[in-house]
Amino acid sequence: MAKTSRPAVVSRKQQSRVEKERQQRRIVLMVTITIAVAVVLILGYGVVDTLYLQNMRPVATVDGEKITLEQFQNRARFDRFQLIQNTIQLAQYQQLFQADPNSANYFTSQIQLNVSKLNDPTQLGNQVIDELINEAIIRREAQKLGITVTDEEVEKAFQEAFGFFPDGTPTAIPTATPFSTATYSPQQLTLAPYTATPTEAPTPTQSPETTETAVETPQATVTLGPTSTPFPTPTPMTEEGFKSGLENYLATLKTEAQIDEKTFREIVRSSLLYQKVFDEITRDVPTEEDWVWARHILVATPEEAAVVAESLKNGADFAQLAAQFSTDTSTKERGGDLGWFERGQMVSEFENAVFSMTEIGQISDPVQSQFGYHIIQLLGKERRPVSENRLSTLKQQKFDSWLEETKASLKIERNENWIAKVPTVPTLPPGLGF
Structure with missing residues (x-):
C-alpha cells in the first residue's frame, strides 16, 4: 500500500525570512523608481529652464512690469541688425566721398564707432535695456492718456516705409519761412545802410565768429525714436511691389537676426506709440x-x-x-x-x-x-x-526732461542676468570689422 504524501511544513522562521526578502525587494524597487523620477525631473527642469524659464526671467522691472530676457535678446538682435545696416550704408558713403579726405575720414570714424559698439556686448546690452525701460514708461503713459496703436496703423507704417500709398501720394506741407517781409524802420536802415534786407543767419552755426554753413553728410538712424524708422529708404511702388518688398525684408530679418514677423510688428508698434506719446508730451512747446x-x-x-x-x-x-x-x-x-x-x-x-x-x-x-x-x-x-531745427530741439529737450522726471518717480530695477547672454548675431559682412 502506497504512502500518502504530506505537504511541506514551512516554519515561522522561514516565513519571516521570505517576508523580509519581499519587503527588501519592494524598498529597492521604490528607491530605484524614485531615483529614476528624480533624474527625469532634474533633466526636464534643465530643459525647461534653458528653453523657457531663463527666457522669462526679468532683466529689468519698471514698477513691477517685467522686461524678460527673451524681450532683451530679441531687441538686441534687432539693434545689431540696424547697426549693421547703418554701417553698410556708411561704407557706401565712404566710397562715394573718398575723393574728399574730410568726408571720408568722417565716415570712417562713424564706421569705427559702430564696430566698437557691435564688439562690446556690455555697451550694446545697456543701450537695449535703456530702450526697453523707456518703452515700458511710454506704455504706462499711453495707457494714462488713452493712446493706442492699431493693427491698421502698423500696416500703414509698413506701406509708407516702402513708399506704397494706396490712397495716393500725400502732398508735402510747405514749410513756412521764419523771416518776415516787414519793411525796416528808418533807424534800422540808418544803422545798417549797407543792406536794405539784412542777411539771414547761417544755419546751423554754433558761434558768432563764423557764418559758414556746415556741410551736412548723409547718416542713417539706428535708434528707435520720434524721427527714426526701422525700415529701408522708401521708394514709390505698386501694391505687388510693396508686398514683395515687405516679404523679402521680413525674410532677411528672420534669417539674419532671428526676428519673426510678430516680434517685428511689436517693435514697430512700440515706435509708433513712442511717436504718439512724444507728440502729446510736446504739444505745448511754443512755435x-x-x-x-x-x-x-x-x-x-x-x-x-x-x-x-x-x-x-x-x-x-x-x-x-x-x-x-x-x-x-x-x-x-x-x-x-x-x-x-x-x-x-x-x-x-x-x-x-x-x-x-x-x-x-x-x-x-x-x-x-x-x-x-x-x-x-x-x-x-x-x-x-521757431525754425524747424530749433523746434525739434525744443521738443526733444522737453520730452527728455519729462522722461527723466518720470523715471525718478518710478521703482526701476536692473538685473545682471543678461551680461553673458547678449546675442552676437547678426554679424558684420567680411571687410567691415576693421
Missing part, C-alpha cells in the same frame, strides 16, 4: 520765440574791447570799426552783421547778452566768450516762428 538781428565786433583782449567801446561812445561808425578791428573774418567786411537768428545758434554768453537787449541801436558792454570779447549792437528784435 514762436524771439529772433534778433545783431552785429558785433570781435577782438582778442579786454584792452582792445575797451578801445572799441570808447570809440563807439564817441560816435565812431560801427561798421568801420568792425572792418578795422574785428577778428571775425566772416562778418567784418559787412560791418559785423550776423543777420537774424534765434536762440540755440550762438554761444551762451553771446546769446544771454543779445537777447536781454531791448532797444534798437543799443550797444552792449564787452561780452567775453571762448572766442574773445564781443561788442554787440542790436539792430532788430521781434517774435517769429
Whole structure:
C-alpha cells in the first residue's frame, strides 16, 4: 500500500525570512523608481529652464512690469541688425566721398564707432535695456492718456516705409519761412545802410565768429525714436511691389537676426506709440520765440574791447570799426552783421547778452566768450516762428526732461542676468570689422 504524501511544513522562521526578502525587494524597487523620477525631473527642469524659464526671467522691472530676457535678446538682435545696416550704408558713403579726405575720414570714424559698439556686448546690452525701460514708461503713459496703436496703423507704417500709398501720394506741407517781409524802420536802415534786407543767419552755426554753413553728410538712424524708422529708404511702388518688398525684408530679418514677423510688428508698434506719446508730451512747446538781428565786433583782449567801446561812445561808425578791428573774418567786411537768428545758434554768453537787449541801436558792454570779447549792437528784435531745427530741439529737450522726471518717480530695477547672454548675431559682412 502506497504512502500518502504530506505537504511541506514551512516554519515561522522561514516565513519571516521570505517576508523580509519581499519587503527588501519592494524598498529597492521604490528607491530605484524614485531615483529614476528624480533624474527625469532634474533633466526636464534643465530643459525647461534653458528653453523657457531663463527666457522669462526679468532683466529689468519698471514698477513691477517685467522686461524678460527673451524681450532683451530679441531687441538686441534687432539693434545689431540696424547697426549693421547703418554701417553698410556708411561704407557706401565712404566710397562715394573718398575723393574728399574730410568726408571720408568722417565716415570712417562713424564706421569705427559702430564696430566698437557691435564688439562690446556690455555697451550694446545697456543701450537695449535703456530702450526697453523707456518703452515700458511710454506704455504706462499711453495707457494714462488713452493712446493706442492699431493693427491698421502698423500696416500703414509698413506701406509708407516702402513708399506704397494706396490712397495716393500725400502732398508735402510747405514749410513756412521764419523771416518776415516787414519793411525796416528808418533807424534800422540808418544803422545798417549797407543792406536794405539784412542777411539771414547761417544755419546751423554754433558761434558768432563764423557764418559758414556746415556741410551736412548723409547718416542713417539706428535708434528707435520720434524721427527714426526701422525700415529701408522708401521708394514709390505698386501694391505687388510693396508686398514683395515687405516679404523679402521680413525674410532677411528672420534669417539674419532671428526676428519673426510678430516680434517685428511689436517693435514697430512700440515706435509708433513712442511717436504718439512724444507728440502729446510736446504739444505745448511754443512755435514762436524771439529772433534778433545783431552785429558785433570781435577782438582778442579786454584792452582792445575797451578801445572799441570808447570809440563807439564817441560816435565812431560801427561798421568801420568792425572792418578795422574785428577778428571775425566772416562778418567784418559787412560791418559785423550776423543777420537774424534765434536762440540755440550762438554761444551762451553771446546769446544771454543779445537777447536781454531791448532797444534798437543799443550797444552792449564787452561780452567775453571762448572766442574773445564781443561788442554787440542790436539792430532788430521781434517774435517769429521757431525754425524747424530749433523746434525739434525744443521738443526733444522737453520730452527728455519729462522722461527723466518720470523715471525718478518710478521703482526701476536692473538685473545682471543678461551680461553673458547678449546675442552676437547678426554679424558684420567680411571687410567691415576693421
